[in-house]
Amino acid sequence: MARSTLYQLVASELRRTIYSGVLGPGDQLPTEAELMSAHQVSRNTVRLALGELVNEGLVTRTPRRGTVVRERRPLLMHPQRELQPQPGETREAFAWAVSQEGRAPSQEIEVSIVHPSEEIASRLELPDDELAVVRRRLRYVDGQPYNTNDSYFPLTLVSGSEIARPGDIGRGANRVLEELGHPQVRVVDDIWARMPTSSESERLQLQLGTPVVVYVRVGYDEEGTPVRVAVSVLPADKHLIRYELESR
Amino acid sequence: MARSTLYQLVASELRRTIYSGVLGPGDQLPTEAELMSAHQVSRNTVRLALGELVNEGLVTRTPRRGTVVRERRPLLMHPQRELQPQPGETREAFAWAVSQEGRAPSQEIEVSIVHPSEEIASRLELPDDELAVVRRRLRYVDGQPYNTNDSYFPLTLVSGSEIARPGDIGRGANRVLEELGHPQVRVVDDIWARMPTSSESERLQLQLGTPVVVYVRVGYDEEGTPVRVAVSVLPADKHLIRYELESR
Numbered sequence: 311m312a313r314s315t316l317y318q319l320v321a322s323e324l325r326r327t328i329y330s331g332v333l334g335p336g337d338q339l340p341t342e343a344e345l346m347s348a349h350q351v352s353r354n355t356v357r358l359a360l361g362e363l364v365n366e367g368l369v370t371r372t373p374r375r376g377t378v379v380r381e382r383r384p385l386l387m388h389p390q391r392e393l394q395p396q397p398g399e400t401r402e403a404f405a406w407a408v409s410q411e412g413r414a415p416s417q418e419i420e421v422s423i424v425h426p427s428e429e430i431a432s433r434l435e436l437p438d439d440e441l442a443v444v445r446r447r448l449r450y451v452d453g454q455p456y457n458t459n460d461s462y463f464p465l466t467l468v469s470g471s472e473i474a475r476p477g478d479i480g481r482g483a484n485r486v487l488e489e490l491g492h493p494q495v496r497v498v499d500d501i502w503a504r505m506p507t508s509s510e511s512e513r514l515q516l517q518l519g520t521p522v523v524v525y526v527r528v529g530y531d532e533e534g535t536p537v538r539v540a541v542s543v544l545p546a547d548k549h550l551i552r553y554e555l556e557s558r
Numbered sequence: 559m560a561r562s563t564l565y566q567l568v569a570s571e572l573r574r575t576i577y578s579g580v581l582g583p584g585d586q587l588p589t590e591a592e593l594m595s596a597h598q599v600s601r602n603t604v605r606l607a608l609g610e611l612v613n614e615g616l617v618t619r620t621p622r623r624g625t626v627v628r629e630r631r632p633l634l635m636h637p638q639r640e641l642q643p644q645p646g647e648t649r650e651a652f653a654w655a656v657s658q659e660g661r662a663p664s665q666e667i668e669v670s671i672v673h674p675s676e677e678i679a680s681r682l683e684l685p686d687d688e689l690a691v692v693r694r695r696l697r698y699v700d701g702q703p704y705n706t707n708d709s710y711f712p713l714t715l716v717s718g719s720e721i722a723r724p725g726d727i728g729r730g731a732n733r734v735l736e737e738l739g740h741p742q743v744r745v746v747d748d749i750w751a752r753m754p755t756s757s758e759s760e761r762l763q764l765q766l767g768t769p770v771v772v773y774v775r776v777g778y779d780e781e782g783t784p785v786r787v788a789v790s791v792l793p794a795d796k797h798l799i800r801y802e803l804e805s806r
């Protein structure tokens with residue numbers, strides 16, 4: 311993590327203590343005074359760090375009980391960060407987000423050439439009978455199936471590139487699109503939820519009654535042409551999506 | 559709608575045709591040539607307008623079948639627009655979004671002073687035993703219950719203002735916060751999904767097996783103090799959340 315500020319480093323250490331299980335649900339974190347002396351930082355830095363964890367839903371804070379680890383530990387997704395890669399970071403966004411939390415990402419990937427469904431064709435603005443390359447990923451965290459991500463690309467755009475070949479692309483498909491002259495400069499994210507299909511339940515080993523969040527990102531290049539449609543299926547009990555917006 | 563461009567006006571008319579039911583699911587829209595002559599606009603303008611409708615999930619386009627109205631008609635939420643009010647528009651965001659679609663918004667509102675839950679207190683960074691004002695809204699579209707929005711404010715901040723009084727605030731609570739010297743300059747949006755509670759099912763008249771999307775926005779003023787926590791419960795079959803991001 312290049313260029314982290316001091317409070318982010320403190321937050322990051324505390325986060326690891328929680329994700330590694332050293333501190334479990336209901337456990338108290340050290341007091342502000344203890345954290346100040348352990349990390350040799352100011353009270354303000356400690357408060358900023360704890361504020362991060364509160365915002366991530368990892369802990370709650372009350373003056374009486376102090377800072378306490380929460381029960382719920384969903385994977386926090388920051389769709390904005392995919393567009394603004396961390397400096398020096400070359401891994402794709404999911405792997406990065408998971409390892410940030412001290413957990414181990416892995417994935418199975420399957421690359422095919424398909425006639426896309428009407429919905430995908432419409433989002434990709436593909437003429438009739440045009441083919442797409444789809445990279446279907448089943449992603450694991452600490453060995454457990456976690457979510458799926460199917461990314462579609464116009465075949466004419468990516469044929470002959472790494473995107474149309476089987477196997478992982480370490481630096482992510484978005485970098486390959488850039489190298490092909492089609493960086494995504496604008497994305498539209500649609501988010502909704504529904505009950506899973508039976509094949510999703512099986513593939514993701516869902517408990518009965520667990521809904522999924524469907525998150526579709528369409529990426530457009532400088533010409534306004536859609537170059538990628540990514541469909542993620544996120545079991546609702548394991549994911550939290552966060553956007554941060556500033557008024558202009 | 560101040561300062562609409564030509565294609566937006568065309569899109570807006572087509573949208574009304576769909577939402578009013580003149581064109582139903584599976585129906586074809588007029589051809590590009592017909593739309594050009596009906597609206598006296600260029601082919602490019604027609605295409606931009608149709609592109610809007612595709613992006614909103616209202617229609618699909620294929621060269622063979624033309625432009626066809628889709629089955630699914632969720633309410634499209636643009637959480638970004640709440641931060642960037644439309645010029646000249648004084649209504650709050652939900653009412654505006656619904657009437658944009660040619661549908662009729664209404665709401666029931668209930669204002670109380672409460673001891674907030676630990677989660678809300680934590681997000682509002684409220685000291686122990688501090689009270690909050692909550693404005694609980696049940697919102698209707700065309701007379702049908704649609705979603706709920708509970709907004710929490712620190713009592714010390716809003717006591718004596720319109721926010722702490724019963725009844726609707728036509729220009730929206732965010733404007734009142736501005737007038738109190740606490741404009742929200744940054745928001746953090748968290749989105750997840752779950753099954754509804756039984757009281758939610760009843761209140762929102764949900765069909766069995768319909769999940770809800772929970773959407774929580776925390777608004778911060780210029781000092782970085784949280785001034786509002788808004789919790790929306792959105793039946794998943796009726797809502798679509800959209801963010802548009804540009805790379806920097």
